[in-house]
Amino acid sequence: MTAESALVLPVLVVFSLALVWGLLVVAAQIQCMDAARTGARAAARQDPEASVIAAARDAAPKGATVTVTRAGGLVRVVVVAKPRALTGLPFEVREEAVAASEESVGTAGDRVGTVGDSVGTAGDSVGPAEDRVGAVGERAGAVS
Template sequence: MAGCERRADRGFVTAESAMVLPVLAMFAMALVWGLLVVAAQIRCVDAARAGARAAARQDPPDAVVEVIREAAPPGARVTVSREAAQVRVIVEARPPVLRGLPFDLREEAVAAVEETMGAAT
């Protein structure tokens, strides 16, 4: 009788594997996508900070935008504004791979404007 039970259980391992493997693959893909989103968020942080530093030094506007674009994820939207003695840089990007998701990555950096010691007038 014990031999009969073993023969009946033979296909369960295959069926369980067929159910578990796709779930594990989807879980692994979700982890990789999550890491890509975190990396893109870090790039937004770096780009906003670098742009705020460049704008605070009163670099030319084209140079500030170029510094931001080099550090930002591809296709990121950049906003640079000046408010009295502060500069504000906002970097917004879509999450990588699954761009149809209903959220954006957004980072903002603010820096105090540095006084420049230029040539005497």
Template sequence: MSDGERDERRVRCRWPVGDEGYVTAEAALVIPALVLFTGALLWGLMAACAQIQCVDAARAGARAAARSEAPAAVDAVARSAAPRGARVTQSREGDLVRVRVTAAAPGPGPLTLTLRGEATALAEDTVG
């Protein structure tokens, strides 16, 4: 093999001059996007769980209110199932008792949502 053929072979085996650094640049853009996407998914999952807790707490409170338990007991039952910091309100409209649970979704300031759960039950003292 002559010297000219060896030089030509070395030139063909090298990377093209303009492609250096593309992997680093792509990783610098993709990794933060993946982290942001994962964070958004986790926030959505936490908000959905808190919404389910609000609905469950309202149902538990409405059942307790329908049994004619004291308002403090209804409040305690609803708060035990509600997310931390939730507000519980009770009302009675004729034969129906209504319990509303309101809570803020977990997350940073602009991503905070107000979650609500409401349940209504027929008061047992009106049946029969």
């Protein structure tokens, strides 16, 4: 082994470890972002705060803290986590999502009835399309 190799190998090992460490931090950041978005969507639907926090914690890295605040027509979910790769360092990953609160209108039964009516209307429009397909098939048969 030459002197150059003895110097380059430790540098390559440190560089490789830094790349792996960076990837783990980015993965934790993405998990926090997904958790904050999940929590914000649940909070915007007017879910109870306990279920919002539970939904965000399910998507967040282990040991993450989730904070939900409501101000005016907005909900804000903040997820803070300490990546596992940074055990001894004072480093945290933080992500925040904001969403507009949705208004609940009517009851669930009313909304389901309306959706069913819309589906029925869409089903009625399928009939004439089938007639047109049949007519095209007849024309194709006449050509051959």
